[in-house]
Amino acid sequence: MQDDQSMITIGDAIEDTCRQLEASDVFYGHGTDNPWDEAVQLVLAACSLPADSDRSVIEQPVGEAESGQIERWLRERISKHVPLPYLTGKAWFAGIEFLSDARALVPRSPLAAVIQSAYAPWYAGPEPRRLLDLCAGGGSIGIAAALHDPQLEVVLTDLDSAALTLARENIDKHHLGGRVITVESDLFAALEGQRFDIILSNPPYVDAQDLADMPMEYHHEPPQGLGSGADGLDITRKILASASEYLQPWGLLVVEVGNSWEALEAAYPSVPFTWLEFSEGGHGVFALDAQTLQDSTASLS
Template sequence: MVTTSSNGSNEAFLADYELSATTPENLGAALDQTYRALEKAEVFFGHGSDSAWDEAVFLLLSAAGLPLDSGDAVLDHALDKDVWECTLAWLQARIVERKPLPYLTGRAWFAGLEFKCDERALVPRSPLAEVIGTQYTPWWSGDSPSSLLDLCCGGGCIGIAAAMYQEELKVVLADIDADALALARENVELYELQERVTIVQSDLMAALGNEKFDIILCNPPYVDAADLASMPQEYHAEPPQGLGSGDDGLDITRRILAAAGKHLSPQGVLFLELGNSWEALDAELADLSLSWLEFAEGGHGVLVVRADELASISARLSSSSAES
């Protein structure tokens, strides 16, 4: 809790951001203070909200235990002291420590679903939500896919969303990090998907044997060294192993593309997110015709590869590595 009785630094924080130590009379007044503090602090928005207003609403409604789609009627609700103390504590951590808000509230949304969220894994965010929503079309043809791998799954949101959107789909969540997988397990249990979703600790696909999948969705570490060094402070609150991937951001991507052919069914499709590093891969494989997705809901840098295309990509990467 944020207190002002004996802690000068807390008093200074409240004064700096024009926050009242006493509880505002209603939620609307508290929201106004919260919004103005976030605006003044110039925090970075990239973990579930894109403006100070949206983040203020998310923060305050979460502290009050109210649904995020609450209407304007809640603005007149009286505010309990403990709700305001929680709001101030979260604001201080958000502004001073630059912690992403989902780490403070313990929840995040992906593909319209709520997930448990904490420092064990990256905050859920990926344009792959749109791929799931469109059922992998037009890249997947025929009957609905029966098996899916969420590679580098972190907290499991991508694979769990896929399982929730398609009944009877069998999903494997794979990650090298045991802490991230513990969070993924909690999210699997949250949606009671234990019978359809399996969790495997694996260095990429090394522990998957000869298992094959119709769909592989992968949001791996892909941030290049330059971008990693210049990222806003909020991103450095996340597990570093989930972000960086060598000088050009492609160290892990090259390994995935070399191994994925072994784990795709003959008609299978790999969707691989590369963010800003997509240009480096596109340049490295300039003699091949790569397919990059366009998104109606925002996002970029997702490569889509059919199973029969992986051999030529893997061969070209091997050749490129030998030449360098």
């Protein structure tokens, strides 16, 4: 039993956790980019407090059970480099909480900003009614789109059945069963005849060299969600070759390719990719409208 003199507070726990993280060699890239924010998320989750708790919680005492959880998670984080969302079971994307575990990549993508901007100024069609989240993993992109637009119907596709099971759990979490569905599919294979106003995709796009050099944290994630051939473009090539068949005439395709953007430009020098800029960070996201995709058919096939 802890007595009053030995009782630590939330603030104490955060400071101690931060010091231990600072002294470690962990990599930050799964929801935070610094040890303080990582410490805050870890401690608040261990104490069953909301991630957006204000400073009023820092004087709250930490019980024995919560202290033990902090110690266990911190040990896993530092010694095994497990991404924090896999420890807490929670991740945030576009300001929304999602269930997160090793069945799918930890949600992270500048596509959140595209959703929050209502696809402006890149989408020029009528009010979108159908959206496809291609290579959806745990479903964060498509679910965020559905939550930001109550009129939108969303299809989540992925080849990985385990990832789609997690996606369905996230659909249930956000009570979206009437508007968001999952389809197990190798890209567009199971979507014949369907058309969408918007296709969003964060496919595997890491090239072989970057994959080999990635910090240990990324090796806890499913490898099929990261690597995509020698230049990182194996899957993106397939998307580009077929996407126009699944878009409405006014439709928009938005794809994240990260550091492989230079290889994409070199592979398709005649395709006028629109590269999106983000005020809060992120790069390697392109947009192409349906007409441009059709006009570029010869180059993309």
